[in-house]
Amino acid sequence: MAVLAFAMDAEVRMPAFFSDNMVLQRDTDVRLWGEAKPNTTVRITAGWNLQDYRTNSGKDGKWSISIPTTHAGGPYTLTVSDGTPLTFNNVMLxxxxxxxxxxxxxxxxxxxxxxxxxxxxxxxxxxxxxxxxxxxxxxxxxxxxxxxxxxxxxxxxxxxxxxxxxxxxxxxxxxxxxxxxxxxxxxxxxxxxxxxxxxxxxxxxxxxxxxxxxxxxxxxxxxxxxxxxxxxxxxxxxxxxxxxxxxxxxxxxxxxxxxxxxxxxxxxxxxxxxxxxxxxxxxxxxxxxxxxxxxxxxxxxxxxxxxxxxxxxxxxxxxxxxxxxxxxxxxxxxxxxxxxxxxxxxxxxxxxxxxxxxYGVEGIGCESPVYKSMEIKGDTVIVSFDRAPEWIAGKHSFESTQFKLAGEDRVFHPAKAWISRSKVMVRSEKVPHPVAVRYAFENASEGDLFSTDGLPVSSFRSDNWPDDRP
The missing domain is CATH 3.40.50.1110 (SGNH hydrolase)
Incomplete structure (x- = not known):
């Protein structure tokens, strides 16, 4: 076990992540815990509100308490004492x-x-x-x-x-x-x-x-x-x-x-x-x-x-x-x-x-578009996406080189793919009757479809064939 972080003259001991320079979560009840003299009162003084809080250690010396934090700020001190104080400095909320x-x-x-x-x-x-x-x-x-x-x-x-x-x-x-x-x-x-x-x-x-x-x-x-x-x-x-x-x-x-x-x-x-x-x-x-x-x-x-x-x-x-x-x-x-x-x-x-x-920041894109569904029209597969309100964008073009199609034989062939408004159209001369589509579904494919916010589309497949799944 790692050595607990505590001052040499202090009885109170707390895990190492309770220390000088720490950040405590703001606007909540933060949990503090550690060890002290058995069966004694442990007093916590919070510098951000100048309030004292008390709890008791057990027979084994262990104690735990939750105390309220305020809005972000600092630096503050936090003192924990069972008679001998342990003070943390430069604490931030x-x-x-x-x-x-x-x-x-x-x-x-x-x-x-x-x-x-x-x-x-x-x-x-x-x-x-x-x-x-x-x-x-x-x-x-x-x-x-x-x-x-x-x-x-x-x-x-x-x-x-x-x-x-x-x-x-x-x-x-x-x-x-x-x-x-x-x-x-x-x-x-x-x-x-x-x-x-x-x-x-x-x-x-x-x-x-x-x-x-x-x-x-x-x-x-x-x-x-x-x-x-x-x-x-x-x-x-x-x-x-x-x-x-x-x-x-x-x-x-x-x-x-x-x-x-x-x-x-x-x-x-x-x-x-x-x-x-x-x-x-x-x-x-x-x-x-x-x-x-x-x-x-x-x-x-x-x-x-x-x-x-x-x-x-x-x-x-x-x-x-x-x-x-x-x-x-x-x-x-x-x-x-x-x-x-x-x-x-x-x-x-x-x-x-x-x-x-x-944090609810408005006006930014944070989630990549995701595959929604496919529709087959003749020899062409039409791919639709969710989370793409401004539709799909290519990488420096309106085409993608990362699509493959398969027919009933389940053999995938490289396909031509192009963006048409909110859809991607996919076709391959070697697959006149497509039944499944895959995008960048390889170990090292480099994606070339994005949201207009620059977030890439994940590799995906329309099939659930288990042929080579580990």
Missing amino acids: GEVWLCSGQSNMEMPMKGFKNQPVDGANMAVLGSRNPNLRLFTVKRNSSTAPVDDVTGKWSEASPAAVRNFSATAYFFGRLIQDYLDVPVGLVVAAWGGSACEAWMSDDMLKAFPEASANIPPVDGEIKSKNRTPSVLFKGMLNPLIGMSMRGVIWYQGEDNWNRAHSYTDMFSTMIKGWRELWGQGEFPFYYCQIAPYDYSIITEPGKEIINSAYLREAQMNAEKIVPNTGMAVLMDAGWAEGIHPSDKRTPGERLALLALGKT
Whole structure:
């Protein structure tokens, strides 16, 4: 377990994310908790309203209390005492977001080895902002739930931002700039991590294959970032109950070869997190995995699996889980690398979802158009879309090169596609009697259909044929 953050002369101990420079969620009742002398009164003094609040520690010394916060502002002090005070300084009230997932969420502004982040150096140079606060949870894989993390809050500065999640930074920068309130970002991410690793034992009961691989307490962890439940226990469990606005998520690349279970698994994870937090259906916005040629990592002799099925599974989760939104990245991938250098696009598209759907900003587009239906007229398929009030736009033209058609034989052929007002017309000389249409439904297709707000259409298919679904 990580060392709790507390002053050397203090009896009160609190998890590390309660510390100097922290952001607490504004305009709510924030939950505070920790340890103190057993069976004693714990007094909390809030600098933003100069009020005192009291609770009692139990026989084990543990205590918990919810206290009201006011409008955004600061800096304030927060003092917690059981006779010996513990004081937190430079505390802000604002918007708090949890940022989680795998490597494309974890990837820092400085990039990975041989893998840069576009424009990072100049963005880092201009990053100094005392109203943007950053906290990164240190990697920790555990077979038993822990109650603290390792990390510290920092004001945004070149030194801090360089090592901070690029996707989360670009998200937070735009949120903070528009709302003009303090924003706190808590990153809990691990490259290569599976969705299963971020789920509790109870959440995994519905998935026998994953549940069977949950290691016993003190058992062996075969994969630090992929073994079911170990990141939930080691990195997420300590955060449960932390008052926040919502979650942003960028994961799915590790589940690319088992798309058949992802919609249910991902949906179960979101619902499970919400139940544990007890803050209602908080916003949950996530990135659809970007195009990438997964044949690069496919073992010789094995069938190459189409990751478009995973993108489809992610898209389906948005339809069945309320208060969610998916940032489509069909134009922000990298066929040769699983870590696209463009991190500003995913971060800002997540921010658009939050600004439009959570903060109610009017006049902006935040959701990509989605496939609605197809109609067959002779040898032509007519495709319609939802969430496209200004219709569909092409990339520098009124045509698309990413469509395919199939007839009753279920063999897909490249097709000519062109935009006609609110529809896309699709035709192929090799398919005189089409029955199904697919758009960009490949591992590394680069999308070329957008809303007029510049948000790309996700890859999609009209069929439900299971022929090559993993």
